Amino acid sequence: MxxxxxxxxxxxxxxxxxxxxxxxxxxxxxxxxxxxxxxxxxxxxxxxxxxxxxxxxxxxxxxxxxxxxxxxYFQLRLQEWWKKVWSVLFYLIRISFGIFLTVSIALITITIFIIITAANSDRDGDNRGSNSGGGGFFYFPNFFWYLSPNYDTYYQERRRETREESNLNFFEAVFSFLFGDGNPNANLDERRWQEIATVIRSNRGAVVAEQIAPYLDDISQGYTREYEDYMLPVLTRFNGQPAVSPEGQIVYYFPELQVSAVKKRRHSISSYLEELPWRFSAASSGQIMLSAGLGALNFVGALVLGSLLRDGTVAAQLGGLVAFVQGIYWLLLAYGAGFLGIPLLRYFWIRWRNRKIGDRNRDRLSRSRLLASPDAPLQQKIDYAQQFAQEKVIxxxxxxxxxxxxxxxxxxxxxxxxxxxxxxxxxxxxxx
CATH class of the missing domain: 1.10.10.10 (Winged helix-like DNA-binding domain superfamily/Winged helix DNA-binding domain)
Incomplete structure (x- = not known):
């Protein structure tokens, strides 16, 4: 293994x-x-x-x-190889959504242009005998101009500002707009136990329950605060031992955490475990607006295209690209709806999630404030715990x-x- x-x-x-x-x-x-x-x-x-x-x-x-x-170990070599391969695959997955968005807009735009041009040509043929000087005119906006690197100086300046605000390119920003950038608290449990162990170490292996409480959750649920049952997982994890003072107060010491191979400098410790709020996206505001605007353009274009392809006769008459787009139309429409719907749902979910995170942070912060100005019984417990404190550097x-x-x-x-x-x-x- x-x-x-x-x-x-x-x-x-x-x-x-x-x-x-x-x-x-x-x-x-x-x-x-x-x-x-x-x-x-x-x-x-x-x-x-x-x-x-x-x-x-x-x-x-x-x-x-x-x-x-x-x-x-072959397994270790395989893990390292897969880690490199997966980093490449995941990057391709991330940029694929932006690529598909641009392809979708291009297909929809070109198809609409072909259909309307064909309709105008038929109308011109019917009216040519009655009005030889007339001719249909159709203005088609060049959407690709907006993607050109040389359009309008103002937008070039905005792009430079965007690059300064965000390290994401356009395709990465599209993925970030759609799905976010992952859970900022994915390693919360690891951080929790690291900070608890660091607190124990900084107190030379002997603590009271109130010093650990700011790093735990749901102390009032499942465990009783009065009898400090919430310390049981900490004792189990770090092989701690309780001790009772003559006044009946409980302190805890951890022999294994009192031994080190090298003396380390004291590092500042956060007074409580702080969960990070979820971000909607790591993309800049300009990139988010661009992604949302292109998504709206894609969705509206899909609706317009749907109205032109409604009876199916146009696709049958023109064939080629129009017939192909007719075949994948529902995929284009679903992507357009999802491109706008997923970020909207995620926005409200993040707001709800961040409210919960804020409540937990405030609860842990309120417990940490008890240590800032401890009352007489708490100070007595802390002083008694120091009798078991020691630090051995081998x-x-x-x-x-x-x-x-x-x-x-x-x-x-x-x-x-x-x-x-x-x-x-x-x-x-x-x-x-």
Whole structure:
């Protein structure tokens, strides 16, 4: 079975020397899952175990472990190949909607032009004998002129402004107008556990429930706030242990998150888990207006074309392109209706969704404000939790065993270190 990609990314970000607590914090994973995955990765990638005198274990990985795994696992090579292929396929899918829109407008416009030109020609033939100087005239707007790169200086300036506002090209903007740009909170659960683990780490592995509550949802639903049942998933995930103060208050400490392979700088932590609001589109306002305008043009053109093709005789008489468009007319009409209907439905759905997100953000923010000015009982809990707080950074001097070198060599080196230490003590004693 191929290694867990999340574990591999966490090891790389942490500098290839990690503890279970480091990986669990970085990836927001269950401690037990992180432990098993690290063991499997070390076995497959030629990693090494380093054991400290406290019994804690550090995992050391070679910096080329991905190449080692790639040569070992066909599945991993296949995943990397498919990731590259899918990126190309997905890009083609994205631009296909804009391509189909321009093709649809072109087909509808050309077909209408052919039908009306043919009708005017017939009318001119009937009237030629009575009025030799007359002639039908039909003005057909050149819609392709609007797509020309050289039309009107004002619109060229607007296009330059659009490019400055958005990194999307026209075809990508059409897809963004239709379907948006994905869920901004797709990794919300991962972010939640990463931030909870970071809060625990920043408090040296010991916290109270009120410090974790701003990162959880539905505390009042399914769990009771009074008895802090909402902490059970956190304890399970990070192998935490509760402790009760003499006053009957509960605090929580997490031994695995108190051990690290390297001392890291403190980073600022968000006071609560903030969900990001959904955006209608990453396209600029100009690109959205252009997409909507072309969609409206396409839909109105389809309705006009439908009225011209209603009885089917025109397509039978003219044949060729007109007959072909007659055959796919309902596809063109459905695309035109969907091009306008899907963004409209999405707009109202996003408004409803963002209201829910705003309510949850306000609820989490209100819980975080309790920590800004804690009352006496809460401050007493926080102070008691600090009795269990500790931070252990395992350096090379703390190691008693490493699978990098032969066990006999390590014993000799360890004995030499002990002898040297005793010699220094004896010298200090004789000097006194």
């Amino acid at each position: 191929a290694p867990n990609p999340t574990i591999m990314q966490a090891v790389e970000k942490l500098g290839y020397r990690v503890t279970v607590g480091d990986v669990a914090t970085q990836a927001g994973l269950n401690v037990a899952e992180a432990n098993q995955s690290l063991l499997a990765l070390a076995s497959d990638a030629g990693g090494h175990l380093q054991v400290a005198d406290s019994g804690d274990i550090v995992y050391l990985f070679p910096q080329n472990f991905r190449a080692i795994l790639r040569n070992k 350096s090379k001097e703390d190691l008693v065993y490493s699978s990098e070198t032969d066990l006999l060599d390590q014993e000799v080196e360890r004995s030499a270190q002990i002898d040297a230490e005793w010699q220094r003590r004896l010298e200090r004693g004789s000097g006194e």
